[in-house]
Amino acid sequence: MLASTPENTVYYRAGYSIGRQLPVNDLEEIPDKISALGVGNLKLKSVKGGKITVKWNECFTCSHFPPVGQQLCYLEGGLLAGALNKLFKKRIEVEETKCWGTGEHYCQMEATISPVSGLDEPYSFFPLEKNNRLLKDLTFQALLATRSYRQATLGSEKEVKGFPLSIGEAIFHIIPLGLVITDNQGRVVGINKAGLQILGITGQRVQGRMLEEVIPLAQYSEIIQSGRPRVWEFQKTKGNTIIVIGTPLWIQSEIEGVLYQFFSDENEPVRLLLEQLKKVEARVGHNPENFKPAGCLFNFRHIRTLNHYFRDVLSLAQKAAGSNATVLILGESGTGKGVLAQAIHEESPRRNAPLIKVDCAAIPPELLESELFGYEEGAFTGAKKGGKPGKFELAHGGTIFLDEIGDMPLNMQAKLLRVLQDKEIERLGSTRTRKIDVRVIAATNKDLEKMVHEGRFREDLFYRLNVVTLVLPPLKERPEDIPLLAEDILQRLNKEYGKKLRLTPAAMECLLSYSWPGNVRELENVLERAAILAETQEIHPHHLTIGYHGKKKRVREISPLYKVRIEAEKEAIIQALEAFGGEKTRAAKALGLSRQALYTKMASYGLLKN
Numbered sequence: 001m002l003a004s005t006p007e008n009t010v011y012y013r014a015g016y017s018i019g020r021q022l023p024v025n026d027l028e029e030i031p032d033k034i035s036a037l038g039v040g041n042l043k044l045k046s047v048k049g050g051k052i053t054v055k056w057n058e059c060f061t062c063s064h065f066p067p068v069g070q071q072l073c074y075l076e077g078g079l080l081a082g083a084l085n086k087l088f089k090k091r092i093e094v095e096e097t098k099c100w101g102t103g104e105h106y107c108q109m110e111a112t113i114s115p116v117s118g119l120d121e122p123y124s125f126f127p128l129e130k131n132n133r134l135l136k137d138l139t140f141q142a143l144l145a146t147r148s149y150r151q152a153t154l155g156s157e158k159e160v161k162g163f164p165l166s167i168g169e170a171i172f173h174i175i176p177l178g179l180v181i182t183d184n185q186g187r188v189v190g191i192n193k194a195g196l197q198i199l200g201i202t203g204q205r206v207q208g209r210m211l212e213e214v215i216p217l218a219q220y221s222e223i224i225q226s227g228r229p230r231v232w233e234f235q236k237t238k239g240n241t242i243i244v245i246g247t248p249l250w251i252q253s254e255i256e257g258v259l260y261q262f263f264s265d266e267n268e269p270v271r272l273l274l275e276q277l278k279k280v281e282a283r284v285g286h287n288p289e290n291f292k293p294a295g296c297l298f299n300f301r302h303i304r305t306l307n308h309y310f311r312d313v314l315s316l317a318q319k320a321a322g323s324n325a326t327v328l329i330l331g332e333s334g335t336g337k338g339v340l341a342q343a344i345h346e347e348s349p350r351r352n353a354p355l356i357k358v359d360c361a362a363i364p365p366e367l368l369e370s371e372l373f374g375y376e377e378g379a380f381t382g383a384k385k386g387g388k389p390g391k392f393e394l395a396h397g398g399t400i401f402l403d404e405i406g407d408m409p410l411n412m413q414a415k416l417l418r419v420l421q422d423k424e425i426e427r428l429g430s431t432r433t434r435k436i437d438v439r440v441i442a443a444t445n446k447d448l449e450k451m452v453h454e455g456r457f458r459e460d461l462f463y464r465l466n467v468v469t470l471v472l473p474p475l476k477e478r479p480e481d482i483p484l485l486a487e488d489i490l491q492r493l494n495k496e497y498g499k500k501l502r503l504t505p506a507a508m509e510c511l512l513s514y515s516w517p518g519n520v521r522e523l524e525n526v527l528e529r530a531a532i533l534a535e536t537q538e539i540h541p542h543h544l545t546i547g548y549h550g551k552k553k554r555v556r557e558i559s560p561l562y563k564v565r566i567e568a569e570k571e572a573i574i575q576a577l578e579a580f581g582g583e584k585t586r587a588a589k590a591l592g593l594s595r596q597a598l599y600t601k602m603a604s605y606g607l608l609k610n
């Protein structure tokens with residue numbers, strides 16, 4: 001392999017990951033696609049058997065260096081290996097056979113294609129799909145490191161020779177992203193300078209310390225166990241949010257360690273990258289049971305309110321978080337019951353263990369028992385080989401969030417009660433009991449007391465759950481929070497859409513005059529829609545498509561007819577696209593337009609993503 005030291009490996013792998021995401025359909029395309037990233041000019045020199053030779057003129061990394069007597073172009077080698085792997089779906093090794101850094105006039109890379117096929121993806125750093133802008137941004141980030149190196153070392157040859165680190169090490173330290181490498185026991189093997197700076201631990205000795213001491217909420221065991229990259233974020237005590245991407249470092253078929261890259265969320269390409277990652281994770285259903293969506297942890301700081309009653313509820317919740325007490329959260333749909341459950345878990349001593357969500361209303365009653373308690377192999381037709389652990393087992397040591405508990409069938413309520421009393425479960429089809437240590441948070445928008453009176457909810461279970469009860473007020477009872485929430489939501493949307501939207505006083509008036517039957521969720525939806533509709537930086541009342549039933553008074557302002565027509569057209573296009581899952585041909589047909597006419601209108605209304 002081209003990269004020989006751990007630091008060079010990091011660089012090679014970053015290139016590999018980017019290369020793998022280039023949209024290439026045949027070998028001839030690869031030189032152009034890589035050249036377009038701004039890393040030099042590539043030409044295919046020869047293709048013989050399983051060997052492909054590429055000439056690399058003006059290679060970015062080494063064309064800026066005086067000859068230093070060693071190979072340098074790890075990022076470039078990785079890029080080529082990644083792109084070839086994508087094309088051939090086979091393991092590729094790239095060797096740098098000539099390099100400017102060793103005095104040649106161009107770099108030459110030789111790629112060897114393994115005869116064994118299979119979609120080999122050992123370095124899955126950045127699952128970005130086909131987003132070219134991000135690819136370029138990331139390549140650029142990596143290139144910045146080289147440039148910094150050049151600035152640090154250019155001058156005299158003596159200076160380069162006198163540089164105390166290997167080139168790879170130098171890059172590792174100069175790269176403007178925080179990097180930490182751990183071994184497979186979670187011990188820190190290396191941390192670069194940006195890393196020390198971002199974490200604010202400059203000067204302290206971290207080498208050899210456990211990762212948790214360096215990066216809070218570190219998820220190294222999950223990465224080692226699953227072999228998959230993870231993304232999460234944490235908040236510095238005073239300061240911005242830090243986003244961490246942890247990637248397993250495979251050496252042959254063993255995970256030898258984990259590379260953590262971390263960034264501050266102020267960095268635009270990084271924020272975009274994170275969003276992309278979240279979308280990919282959501283689409284592939286990555287770890288669907290885990291209620292900790294990467295980068296979206298709610299804690300008490302995120303739940304802001306000016307309402308006295310709600311403040312009291314939050315203060316009780318915060319006290320309860322420190323204990324093991326069962327919590328029952330009541331409130332209308334969309335008031336933030338799920339958000340509060342997350343905040344309680346995050347504030348509790350169990351925060352480093354899983355928070356597992358079970359939506360009791362969404363799981364068919366006949367499956368609920370096996371979902372909650374798991375099953376043994378052969379327990380029923382179609383049971384998975386080896387059996388399956390239930391949510392209670394998965395939540396061991398952590399918290400289980402039983403959402404929509406009011407929808408749990410009576411027979412399951414009896415079984416749940418037994419589990420809560422005995423603190424042990426039995427998988428379906430098994431006689432073995434397993435001890436479980438799980439904290440329970442339950443939530444519902446139903447009137448449980450009424451259900452108890454009507455015999456639809458077990459009284460004993462109700463009292464078992466009703467240890468600490470938190471009742472969330474609907475938004476209409478805390479209108480003073482609307483500006484606060486709107487501001488938070490707009491801030492997030494502005495980041496998401498790259499806009500600087502603000503509400504006009506009339507629009508704010510509109511929000512305040514509405515009764516919000518769908519609570520905070522509805523407010524989020526209304527603002528998200530407005531963010532798409534707004535053609536300037538201002539959100540006006542006519543951008544707020546507020547549900548008719550909840551209106552306290554008329555909110556639409558009188559507008560010139562041409563504006564009304566434009567808004568109506570825009571609205572119809574959005575609706576049609578939503579109805580056909582974004583399929584433009586079908587949406588165009590339903591709207592009585594040609595596909596081209598639809599594109600033109602979408603472009604003029606700012607509905608085309610760049």
Ligand SMILES: Nc1ncnc2c1ncn2[C@@H]1O[C@H](COP(=O)(O)OP(=O)(O)OP(=O)(O)O)[C@@H](O)[C@H]1O
Nearest residue numbers: 302303304332333334335336337338339445520521
């Ligand atoms: N205080 C808050 N600040 C910011 N966003 C919030 C807040 N409360 C709720 N939200 C947002 O409102 C939406 C609904 O919240 P959540 O799912 O927690 O409500 P819920 O009461 O559990 O709803 P349901 O009963 O329908 O499951 C979420 O998208 C959440 O991000």
